[in-house]
């Protein structure tokens with residue numbers, strides 16, 4: 099791998115564009131880019147300014163054999179204590195939003211909160227369920243994130259992505275994104291989400307804002323939002339709620355190092371201050387074993403682990 103050649107390629111690209119297209123930081127702590135506030139350093143963090151620059155940088159990483167990962171707001175990600183040997187692309191500078199009638203198009207790095215604000219201001223309804231999910235649009239499409247009876251697949255009309263294997267830009271309609279419960283085609287293929295278009299409906303801005311506030315209020319009441327976390331650690335097992343199983347197993351408040359099963363919501367593991375990724379992984383194993391032993395249910399992680407174990 100040649101990180102230096104990769105960096106040189108980015109510098110040359112920005113030179114040709116006449117302005118900097120990448121914010122680049124070396125030896126960057128993953129604590130700064132994950133909501134768990136956990137993780138060692140990445141060799142390089144690169145924030146692309148736009149879709150073309152992002153695709154160029156992805157190709158450059160591939161050509162120079164530099165391993166890469168993509169992070170949006172890092173709110174569903176547990177980063178290794180050893181960090182990441184390679185480049186972490188962070189999409190949060192790609193946050194343009196455009197509205198055309200009932201269609202809202204957002205860059206992959208726009209936060210769902212901003213999607214909600216833009217939609218409500220334009221009197222567009224449909225995205226209220228996502229208010230309070232602390233992710234980017236790209237991360238939410240990748241995860242098919244959902245809450246309060248809605249999920250991204252209900253409103254995504256199309257997604258523009260970069261096919262890193264084929265080296266081409268693709269526009270996928272809803273069906274082509276193969277959405278399922280916390281699943282999308284982006285988990286199967288080397289497709290990087292660049293932007294998504296949501297199909298919303300005309301609604302009353304006041305009613306939309308009221309629904310959004312209601313969801314936020316409900317989150318504040320039920321979720322441990324004052325501690326760093328990555329939200330629900332496990333997927334919902336068929337016929338059960340992971341949080342309820344964990345609570346019934348008597349695991350609320352169980353700690354490994356600085357990682358704790360939240361006493362407020364047992365589906366969350368929180369970082370009480372100095373948790374390591376290994377603390378979280380050990381706690382996950384304890385939870386899985388106990389829940390399986392007591393209820394015969396095999397919990398599956400929803401959060402994504404990056405880096406070396």
Ligand SMILES: Cc1cc2nc3c(=O)[nH]c(=O)nc-3n(C[C@H](O)[C@H](O)[C@H](O)COP(=O)(O)OP(=O)(O)OC[C@H]3O[C@@H](n4cnc5c(N)ncnc54)[C@H](O)[C@@H]3O)c2cc1C
Nearest residue numbers: 170171172173174233234236237238243244245291328329
């Ligand atoms: C307090 C809290 C509450 C939460 N509540 C919910 C909830 O109600 N419902 C829910 O579904 N989730 C919830 N989450 C989890 C998380 O916010 C969502 O999964 C969110 O969609 C993740 O977005 P992100 O940008 O932070 O993704 P990241 O954590 O940055 O990335 C998640 C995955 O997506 C991939 N990815 C990110 N961007 C791209 C891209 N542009 N192209 C390709 N792949 C990409 C990453 O590689 C990674 O595998 C919660 C998290 C927290 C901390």
